[in-house]
Every structure is written in C-alpha cells, then in structure tokens.
Amino acid sequence: MSWVFQLFQRYKVYASSGNEDCKRHYTLSLTCCEPTIGKKADVKCLADEKQRTRVIAWDQYFMGVALISAQRSKDPNTQVGACIVNPTKRIVGVGYNGMPDKGIKDNDDKFSWGKESDYKKDKLLYVCHAEMNAIINKMGADIQGCTLYTTLYPCNECSKLMIQSGIRKVVYLESKGFENRKYAASRLLLQRANIKIKKYQPKGNMKGLIEALEKL
Numbered sequence: 001m002s003w004v005f006q007l008f009q010r011y012k013v014y015a016s017s018g019n020e021d022c023k024r025h026y027t028l029s030l031t032c033c034e035p036t037i038g039k040k041a042d043v044k045c046l047a048d049e050k051q052r053t054r055v056i057a058w059d060q061y062f063m064g065v066a067l068i069s070a071q072r073s074k075d076p077n078t079q080v081g082a083c084i085v086n087p088t089k090r091i092v093g094v095g096y097n098g099m100p101d102k103g104i105k106d107n108d109d110k111f112s113w114g115k116e117s118d119y120k121k122d123k124l125l126y127v128c129h130a131e132m133n134a135i136i137n138k139m140g141a142d143i144q145g146c147t148l149y150t151t152l153y154p155c156n157e158c159s160k161l162m163i164q165s166g167i168r169k170v171v172y173l174e175s176k177g178f179e180n181r182k183y184a185a186s187r188l189l190l191q192r193a194n195i196k197i198k199k200y201q202p203k204g205n206m207k208g209l210i211e212a213l214e215k216l
Contacts, residue, residue, distance in 0.1 A: 058089060062149045063173060063200050064209075069096045069130065070151050071213055074108045075123070082130035082150040084143055084167070092141035095133025099126055131158035135165050147171060149200075156185040163189060169196040173206075 056064070062083050070081030073096045084093035099107040112121040119125055128136075131154050135143065144166030148154075153175040154162065162170065170190060178184045190197055 059149075059171065059200060060203065062091070062147075063151075063171065065091060065094060066130075066149045066151050066173070067206070067210065068213060069094045071210070072096045073098055073130075074113070075127070076113055078152070080130040080150065080152045082134040082148060084134050084138060085147045085149065086141070086143070087145055092143060092146065093134040093136075093138035095130045095135070095137050097127055097130045098133070100128055129155065129158050132161055135161055143167060152176070153183060154186055154190075156182045156189060159186040159189040163193045163195065167195065169198065171198045171200050173200045173202070175199075 062085050066081040066083040068081065069083065070079040073079040073081070075097055078097065080097045082093075082095050083091060086092050099111045101107040104110060111123065111126045113123050114121050115124060116122055130152075131148060131150055134148065145168050146166070147169040148162060148167050149171045151173045153172045154170065176183060178187055187197070
C-alpha cells in the first residue's frame with residue numbers, strides 16, 4: 001500500500017470526525033505530496049486512533065488457509081489442505097488433495113474415489129496429495145526455508161518432496177498415527193532431514209469453523 005493511499009484513507013477518517021486541525025493537516029499533506037505517515041507531525045492527530053488488539057495469530061491464519069483449501073477437495077472421505085509460507089510470512093503456494101488435472105478433462109470424474117483391490121478403482125494410486133499440489137502450485141517461487149502448514153500429517157512421499165524442495169518446517173493439524181508404515185517412514189525422513197515438526201493446537205471448535213465456511 002503506497003503512502004498516498006494510506007494518507008488518503010486516514011484523511012477520510014479524520015475528515016468525517018469534524019476535527020478541523022486534522023482536516024487542515026491532511027489536506028496540506030495531500031497538496032504538497034509529502035509522505036508524512038509515521039512522522040512526529042502525525043502524532044497529535046492520531047493520538048486517539050487505537051489499533052485492534054484481538055487478532056488471530058499467524059499460525060491460526062495460515063492453518064485457516066489450509067482448512068479453506070481442503071474444502072475444495074472432492075474426496076468423499078478425506079479432505080486435506082496445505083499452505084506454504086516463506087520466512088517473511090507470505091503465502092507462496094496452496095493445494096488440496098485431488099486427481100491430476102493437467103491435460104485430463106473432468107479429472108475428478110474419471111478416477112475412482114474408493115479403495116479397492118482393482119487398480120482402476122483404488123484412489124491411492126492416482127490422487128495428488130495436498131502437499132504435492134501446494135509445492136507444484138508455488139508458481140516459480142523459491143520455497144527453500146519455507147514452512148508448510150497441512151491439515152493432515154504428510155505421508156512419506158510428500159515428505160520426500162518437501163525435503164527435496166527445501167521446506168524446513170511442517171505444522172500439521174491432525175495425524176492418522178504412526179502405526180502405519182508410510183507415516184512412520186515420513187516421521188523418520190523429516191527427523192533425519194532436521195525439519196522441524198509442530199503439532200498445531202486448535203484454540204476453538206474446528207468443526208464449527210468448517211461449517212461456517214460451507215455457509216459462505
């Protein structure tokens with residue numbers, strides 16, 4: 001956001017308040033085109049402007065993005081979302097679990113979402129996981145040193161992708177347990193690659209949040 005736009009926004013607030021001193025100050029600033037935002041000259045006019053203190057934490061924000069992404073999945077049983085964040089807290093990639101879509105029209109309708117012995121009907125052989133899609137969707141961004149937020153602990157295949165991509169931290173919401181070989185292997189991979197693993201602790205009712213999203 002440019003200083004001119006910030007100045008104009010603040011002028012609108014104070015102009016509507018009836019404070020003539022503030023009106024004159026911001027009118028003069030706009031006329032002279034001087035970036036005065038943040039200088040001492042603004043202090044007396046901004047004295048009663050208090051910031052909102054009840055804001056969500058960064059972890060909540062990024063896990064929320066992962067949860068929203070998960071709602072795009074057409075998997076009838078497991079909806080997973082992922083969000084990649086760089087060290088400056090910028091989102092550089094998002095994804096959810098779904099079938100491959102490049103060059104395959106109506107991809108989600110052409111593959112089975114079940115788990116059967118017939119290879120044509122076993123989704124596990126075809127589905128792209130949320131973490132994989134988030135990495136692919138990074139659109140040329142450098143994700144080395146980034147953090148990946150995921151609603152489900154990553155499998156071994158996604159962990160290999162994260163290691164090779166330079167992801168340095170994983171924050172997950174839920175886990176299927178480490179009795180399963182692929183999740184046990186995943187944990188071992190991440191540990192040996194010295195990737196930080198953090199279990200996200202929800203501060204409220206996640207089911208209620210998802211229900212609210214579906215009503216938007």
